[in-house]
Amino acid sequence: MKGRVNNYIEKLLGEGRTLHFSLIDPDKVDSLDQLGKLIERLYKAGTSGFLVGGTIGVTQSKLEAVLETMEDYEIPKIIFPSNINVLSPLADAVLFMSLLNSDDLYYVVGAQVMGAPLVKQMGLEILPTAYLIIGEGGTAGHVGRVRTIPFDNHELGAAYAMAAEFMGMRYIYLEAGSGSPRTVNPSMVRYVAKLTNLNVIVGGGIRNPEAARSICEAGADIVVTGTLLETDPERAVKVIEAVTEFRTVRESAK
Numbered sequence: 001m002k003g004r005v006n007n008y009i010e011k012l013l014g015e016g017r018t019l020h021f022s023l024i025d026p027d028k029v030d031s032l033d034q035l036g037k038l039i040e041r042l043y044k045a046g047t048s049g050f051l052v053g054g055t056i057g058v059t060q061s062k063l064e065a066v067l068e069t070m071e072d073y074e075i076p077k078i079i080f081p082s083n084i085n086v087l088s089p090l091a092d093a094v095l096f097m098s099l100l101n102s103d104d105l106y107y108v109v110g111a112q113v114m115g116a117p118l119v120k121q122m123g124l125e126i127l128p129t130a131y132l133i134i135g136e137g138g139t140a141g142h143v144g145r146v147r148t149i150p151f152d153n154h155e156l157g158a159a160y161a162m163a164a165e166f167m168g169m170r171y172i173y174l175e176a177g178s179g180s181p182r183t184v185n186p187s188m189v190r191y192v193a194k195l196t197n198l199n200v201i202v203g204g205g206i207r208n209p210e211a212a213r214s215i216c217e218a219g220a221d222i223v224v225t226g227t228l229l230e231t232d233p234e235r236a237v238k239v240i241e242a243v244t245e246f247r248t249v250r251e252s253a254k
């Protein structure tokens, strides 16, 4: 899929679909055998791609073991990097992200400067992504030193999203944090989707098909689940079905 991931995403979105990405955290994998079975299950259920990453504890060897387990599947394998050590040429693409609401310049531009030559050498396709953490954002919010955007402050979320679009980014990831007790507010998703042409990725705390559906209805383009795959794969399959069965007519931003 290298070089074809953006096109693959645009094609499915153009057909009115919403995509589901399964987030695998290499640090949470106990057995590669079990991971292989889980991946097969998620693929058969219709997940649209794999994100691979975790905030803490991911080594290159754990990352590559996960990517090798996925290699025979014809859907994108995309790195979700917490830092420059979480990169590998075995992936197809990388969410090349800037944490826009960080107080630490390292997460806004430093990691990108250190990572860019590595990404180039590895030949990874780029998904230029504004990463926005809403609420406290769990471990990622702590590590990323976020300047809080309250869950109900849609104007603030949308202002960041518009700034990201004006700076040339193509994706925005609205993140509540892994295992968050609540998801990003669907009304913030609606606001961002309406005011920009960015592809809107939403993740954090999505634990059931109803929550996933509300986020789809609000106009998300890609829905991410991570923790649920680890805790309740049966329910994760139901979330995948809810997302991939959803159909929408997308409007361009005014």
Ligand SMILES: CC(C)=CCC/C(C)=C/CC/C(C)=C/CC/C(C)=C/COP(=O)(O)OP(=O)(O)O
Pocket (backbone or CB within 6 Å): 025, 027, 053, 054, 055, 056, 057, 080, 081, 082, 083, 084, 095, 096, 097, 098, 099, 107, 108, 111, 112, 115, 116, 131, 138, 139, 140, 143, 144, 177, 178, 226
């Ligand atoms: C572009 C490059 C090379 C790096 C970008 C680096 C940036 C901007 C990082 C943002 C801050 C950060 C720590 C993000 C983590 C994103 C991530 C992989 C989340 C998913 O992992 P979790 O599920 O939260 O991990 P744990 O389960 O370990 O908490």
Ligand SMILES: O=P(O)(O)OC[C@@H](O)CO
Pocket (backbone or CB within 6 Å): 023, 140, 175, 176, 177, 178, 179, 180, 202, 203, 204, 205, 206, 224, 225, 226, 227, 228
């Ligand atoms: O683990 P969950 O809560 O599904 O969150 C997924 C992802 O948005 C975390 O970065």
Ligand SMILES: [Mg+2]
Pocket (backbone or CB within 6 Å): 025, 054, 178, 179, 226, 227
């Ligand atoms: Mg996690």
